[in-house]
Amino acid sequence: MLNKILEIHNLHISFKTFGGEVQAVRGVNLDLYEGETLAIVGESGCGKSVTASSIMRLIPTPPGQIKEGSILFKGQDMTKCSDKKMRGIRGVDISMIFQDPMTALNPTLTVGDQLTEGLRQHRRVTKKEADAQAVDMLNLVGIPNPDERMKQYPYQFSGGMRQRIVIAMALICEPELLIADEPTTALDVTIQAQILQLFNKIQKETGVSIILITHDLGVVAKVADRIAVMYAGKVVETGTRREIFYEPQHPYTKGLLHSVPRLDQKGEKLIPIDGTPPDLFSPPEGCPFTARCPAAMEVCSRIYPYSTVRSETHEVDCWLQDERAEKYSATIQS
Template sequence: MLSVRDLYVSFRTFGGEVQALRGVSFDLYKGETLAIVGESGCGKSVTANTIMGLIPEPAGRIKNGSVLFKGKDLTKLDKSKMRKVQGVDISMIFQDPMTALNPTLKIGEQLTEGLRTHQKVSKSEARKRAMELLEVVGIPNPEERMKQYPHQFSGGMRQRIVIAIALICEPELLIADEPTTALDVTIQAQILELFEEIQERTGVSIILITHDLGVVAKIADRIAVMYAGKVIEIGTKREVFYSPQHPYTKGLLASVPRLDLKEEELQPIEGTPPDLFAPPIGCPFTARCPFAMEVCDRIYPGTTDLSETHAVDCWLQDERAKRLFDK
């Protein structure tokens, strides 16, 4: 359904050019959930905004690559054509539901706006569809709730409304950018169950952007690990969780607290991510990697296919490096 290939995105600032994405590539298949994980600043949200056509111009620009959605390159569409895709074929759930909702408009108006804009349905039909969706996302008394404003809802209910807005036009691809960050654990579990129910009901494909590996373990089918604007490892949930191959992926998994171990100390990844004003030539994780070799700093490793579904960018798995060790 979606194929991102060799995507480069930069932002011009007073301090220079920030190379936010540096050759991102991945595929998404119909009906699956792909989780994109990594530290803050690694390029997760920029990837999502690029797919949605929301890169702010002229500061931000796509320097190279393609985003093929059902065979159509979204990077080549002008704004008017892209608007026919946004919210209709591809929808996005933004990180903060309070800022995603207009505080001056009633929920009913915000729910029906997209449907009336894109599908030209009557006001009564749009209202009926909106109330049905509020019930689907678990908001009781939809007829009364349609008349209320965002501040009259709790954080969890606002997040459900944002999900309903994203689903109103029945998109084929749903991008969820940190959808559970501001929610407590109980509401977080409810939102994740809601995603699973929606996917079973509609067959929508989901890109889930998060730094929470617990969320990933709950609903992801495949995982793409990003670091310094690159996808450094990608595989099925089982492959990445039980057989991680990149030192950064191993570090992420080791830094998650475990309740089954008593008096366990947290294992942080030492150091800081590289400066994307002047990213390193070789592997960007070299300065923080306990297994770094001289070649890591000078040349970026190629992608090594470990299986049909599992691939990693690391010299430790590269056959050329393994032959040197054998000697």
């Protein structure tokens, strides 16, 4: 845990739709240190993908808009970069991997062409050098016969192979930050495991920082150093993997962990979180989890809780952390 490579402060992102303005991200604070893997977890629509895309300014504007806040990548504010400068950062300093490898590759271009085009755009290399580097990259991600494979088209590869190519493509310019948006969701479980191992290997070899977006806690447990739990456009709890899995504080985090099936506890029923997330057209004033929270108090619906710092790495936004909360929660439960 050395230097911060990325600092997101009070980020607000909205999307204008015909129905009104959706406040997808509502004041997110996140830090990422060099060489670590941060997992952002949360259910669909909680703003995790939007937050990640905004780092590279890949949100379609309009309708999307960064309303407020800053995204500092190595001290430079991404929200204020020119488009041209942004293009120089994309793929070079920050790379992104998308969810579905079946659609993330252009079906009409060879794999080799797609692998090298980023390199040729950003670095002064000949086609030969670029090809050689691409072959090295394919070797790194574990694709056999890379020389031959370079000339093939995406349809000639399986899903897992394609995701390896997508990863190779993201890493070819040696970025310092890799954002992986649900990189294993579209893959079957055995391939998932291989891809996650690959992430670990790559991080060890290149020292790249990774932001991993997922709703799969199994994936998180395998690769994340730290975890940020998002709910309704806010980060409600951050902590190390150990802290989140063994000492979850936020009722939502607890709820998420309860709803994961476990192999070691036979016959136990899953406990789902009742209800649905709030409508982000008009998000609630207080804690957005109030309506679904088993320990909700009066104050929860009115004022958003302040952050409670439990350790150097563990932060929670919940009124239950307040000293005065205990007697209230006792009365609620009885």
